[in-house]
Amino acid sequence: MKVLGVLGSPRVGGNSDILLEQAMAGARDAGAEVEKIILNRKKISFCLNCEKCNETGVCVIKDDMPEIHKKILEADLVLHSVPVYFWAMTAQMKAYLDRWCAFYDGNWEWHKAYAPKMKGKKVGLITVCGDTNVSTADPIVHSFKMTCQFSGLKLIGVVQASAGGKGEIDKDEAAKKKAYELGKKGAKP
Numbered sequence: 001m002k003v004l005g006v007l008g009s010p011r012v013g014g015n016s017d018i019l020l021e022q023a024m025a026g027a028r029d030a031g032a033e034v035e036k037i038i039l040n041r042k043k044i045s046f047c048l049n050c051e052k053c054n055e056t057g058v059c060v061i062k063d064d065m066p067e068i069h070k071k072i073l074e075a076d077l078v079l080h081s082v083p084v085y086f087w088a089m090t091a092q093m094k095a096y097l098d099r100w101c102a103f104y105d106g107n108w109e110w111h112k113a114y115a116p117k118m119k120g121k122k123v124g125l126i127t128v129c130g131d132t133n134v135s136t137a138d139p140i141v142h143s144f145k146m147t148c149q150f151s152g153l154k155l156i157g158v159v160q161a162s163a164g165g166k167g168e169i170d171k172d173e174a175a176k177k178k179a180y181e182l183g184k185k186g187a188k189p
């Protein structure tokens with residue numbers, strides 16, 4: 001079982017990172033092999049909608065995304081953790097998600113070569129917002145839910161938490177436990 005953690009916050013050691021680490025610890029405790037990607041440390045350009053990948057399955061942009069595509073394909077579970085920026089996901093996470101385009105053909109079906117690895121792949125989501133009302137992150141949840149529903153990915157769970165200052169979530173034992181359990185549950189075969 002391979003678990004890929006994807007951090008959408010530029011704040012390494014911040015709230016979404018802390019919860020992602022918890023989820024990855026849960027996955028590790030369930031016996032999974034885990035790896036984390038910090039999107040902010042990768043070069044990820046914006047999707048051009050050039051449609052070339054629809055034919056080839058390969059993005060024309062030469063940056064770090066092809067290497068991430070490979071890791072996504074190899075992972076059994078992809079755990080995303082992202083803060084709310086202006087009622088939406090961060091630009092880092094959105095740029096990454098848009099580049100998933102390369103997995104699809106012109107009919108928004110998985111490319112034949114990728115289908116066996118993508119169909120039913122498990123996805124998890126953690127959100128953090130400064131607002132005390134965690135549903136502020138609902139637009140992000142909607143985006144991931146629809147993407148999973150549309151593509152036949154398996155959304156195994158969502159953890160929505162609230163914290164403002166860097167690392168403040170560390171005091172929230174309930175949120176940390178939920179994130180840990182998400183990773184543990186997701187890493188079980």
Ligand SMILES: Cc1cc2nc3c(=O)[nH]c(=O)nc-3n(C[C@H](O)[C@H](O)[C@H](O)COP(=O)(O)O)c2cc1C
Nearest residue numbers: 009011014015016083084085086087129130131163
């Ligand atoms: C540019 C920016 C926009 C933000 N917009 C929102 C927002 O719309 N709603 C909200 O509740 N929090 C908002 N926040 C607060 C962050 O979601 C909050 O500080 C979060 O804990 C950051 O998580 P991190 O430590 O993982 O980066 C914003 C923060 C920044 C920097």
